Amino acid sequence: MPSDETYDAAVLANPAPSVGHLLRERIAATPDRAAYSYPEGVAWGEMTWAQLGDRVWRLAAGLVDLGVEAEERVAIACSTRIEWVLGDLAIMGAGAATTTIYPTTIADDVAYILDNSGSVVVIAEDAEQVAKLREVREVIPDVRTVVVVDPEGVERDDWVVTLDELEERGQAVLEATPGVVDERIEGTGPDSLATIIYTSGTTGRPKGVRLLHSAWTYQGAATTATGMMTQDDVQYLWLPLAHVFGKQLLMLTLATGMSTAVDGRIDKIVDNLAVVRPTFMAAAPRIFEKVYARVSLGMEAEGGAKLKLFRWASDLGRARADAEQEGRSLSPVQKAQLAVADKLVLSKVRDRFGGRIRFFISGSAALNTDIAQWFNGAGLTILEGYGMTETSSAATVNRPYAQRTGTVGWPLIGTEVRIAEDGEVLMRGPGVMQGYHDNPEATAETLDADGWLHSGDIGEIDERGFVRITDRKKDLFKTSNGKYVAPSQVESTFKGLCPYVGQLLVHGEGRHFVTALVTLDEEAIKPWAQANGLGDATYQEIVSSAQARDMVQGYVDELNSGLNKWERIGKFTILGRDLSVEEGELTPSLKLRRRVVADKFKGDIDGMYAG
Structure with missing residues (x-):
């Protein structure tokens, strides 16, 4: 059987000094190969590495023209799309550092992230994101300029420029000083700050994780050294680029030279797969x-x-x-x-x-x-x-x-x-x-x-x-009988048994038995309802029905049969809706925010222990 030693790990001995160096090397190595494809109206556009480089260099020069200095922070508040990729690479080319912001982040948290990181420019997706920035403008005095990707409906003033305008400014800079971006790249090294990504904490303010250029070039080199991917692969990328997993996938593209189709619209995944025909995809x-x-x-x-x-x-x-x-x-x-x-x-x-x-x-x-x-x-x-x-x-x-x-x-x-x-x-x-x-x-x-x-x-x-x-570690809980329960194992097992479940939260800290909050997937439960005499019922009527409770009870009984006595779910409550990112109950990478859910539905949990 092959092992990692089968593959050439020498690439780790001399990784690129920075992401900008890595990008420049990639463009030089495979200028005419497809780098990215992306939705463009009803069709898909495509960009070679050379074409990508041209746009990135103009945008990077535009950031320099805005006065962005080495290692200063430029934030991106945008969904997964080609402009996120261009913006991030331009920030790297300008020798600055990217602060990532999920587009679903509320204005108060956006203000905290921008203030804490010291961001001086924000690349904002659309009118909704710009409106959030205007709402908190008084508490983010370091933000000198907002660059909007989709300017439709955006009130324009001297604080806001469009991405196209930034690119035009960069073109003028490059005509006057052609080497400005290369000089910034040469001035960026392994120990330069590349990214600040704020962890999605369940309590208190998120913490900004400082990642250096050496961390990202290592990720690209280490994955390439395994031989898992080559420049002939085609990646379909829909994950949030504000998340560290999405950012890593961008590094794989640079390191291997493979082509990546980028579109963050979750409702388009099935349709896009038939068009893109990827050779690999990452997902939650x-x-x-x-x-x-x-x-x-x-x-x-x-x-x-x-x-x-x-x-x-x-x-x-x-x-x-x-x-x-x-x-x-x-x-x-x-x-x-x-x-x-x-x-x-x-x-x-x-x-x-x-x-494929x-x-x-x-x-x-x-x-x-x-x-x-x-x-x-x-x-x-x-x-x-x-x-x-x-x-x-x-x-x-x-x-x-x-x-x-x-x-x-x-x-x-x-x-x-x-x-x-x-x-x-x-x-x-x-x-x-x-x-x-x-x-x-x-x-x-x-x-x-x-x-x-x-x-x-x-x-x-x-x-x-x-x-x-x-x-x-912090999710492990001990029942009043002194027995430890690992909730994620129980929850994962249940999801493999019950095809109708949306989410499951197991609870029991300090209690004498384990309980669970259950949500049912809105898409999956409709055919079941039709087959069980509830075809005309609303979602709330379905999940509160005796039939649904009996169905869930059957799967809970099946789950319990494979658990230790102290792990078994004694009672459960079916919630009236599924959990969501928008309500803050799931992270943008679809992980359960346990404490948020437990606090929000505390009454339901306490009710299962009453009496």
Whole structure:
């Protein structure tokens, strides 16, 4: 079996000094290859690396013309689109540092991030984002200029310029001083600040994670050194670029030279996959859960011979996935059966993703192992990885040539991982943050004197070096009987059992039994309602019905049968709506904000313990 040593790790010995250097090297190496494609009206536009470079250089020169100095912060408040990519690379080219802001962030938090980071320019997506900035303008005096991407409906004054105008200003600068951007790149080194990404904290103000250019060039070099991706790959990128995972995917594009289709509209993912036909895509577990639920529920609705065929093919696919991970072969009979199953069923599943997927990467939360093996068995391998904002995203990842479902893989080359005495995962390496911006106390709590980052996660390392994350240290709770419960494991297991679930929050700190808040997926529950005499009912009527409660109870009973007595869910409440990013209950990367949800629905939780 191949290992990391099979691949050339020499690239780690001499990475590019900065992201700007890396971009310049990429443009020189493959100027005419496609760099990005993106929605442009009803069609897709495409940009080569040389064309990308031309635009980035003009925008970077425009930032210089605005007075942006080396390592000064320029914020981006924008959804995932080609202009986010251009803006970030222009900031790198100007020798400045990017502050990322989710477009869903409320005005008060936007003001805090801009003030704390000391941002001097903001690239804002549209009128909505500019309006938020105007609302807090008095408390962000450092912001000298706002650059708006979509100017429609934006009130114009000397504070606001358009992205097109910035590019025009940059063109004039380059005509007068052609080397201005290259001079900025030459003045940027590995220890220069590249990015401040604010963690989505559940309590208090978010902390700004300072990531240097060396962290990002390391991420590109370390992933390239695994041989996982090449310039012939095509990536479909929809994840929030304000999130560290999305930013890392931009580094993979630079390092490998592959083409990336970028469009952050979640409702367009299915349509886009058929057009882009990617060879790989990264996603959060919720996306895979929804696809699995949709396919399996569709087969349940078909029933009869089609359902039997689907289950037969799925079982054969899982058997293949198990055999591959264990290094053994299927029997000749199984191989023959699998060929038939693949032609009739599994290939059609692959076609839903464009038919060219080599693998997915899943991160940001735990993925149910049964769902992972279903995808693996269909020839849609999911490689789970693990990392934090504080590690510039990936610290570990499964490889196509070394995978173990239920783990987050091996550490990246150059990253060390060990387990502390209390089970906490510790990490050290080039990708680890410099510290929290203007917060030395929090930095000292997370980074020790020997450079080990204390993750706050509980995990273990198996005999082959695969890392397994069992839960978030602060999320583990102890019942009044003194027994510890790992909520994310229980929640992940339930999502693999119940195709109708939206979210599950397990609770029980200091209580004598465990309870759960349950939400039902609005899309998945409608066909179920139709089949159970609730076709005309509203969503609220469906989730509050006796039929829905009985259905959930059946899945809870199935879950409990596989749990220890102290882990079993004694009572549950079905909420009247699903949780959302907009309500602050999920992070933009779709992770559950436990404390926010527990506080918001405290009455429902307390009610389950009443009496």
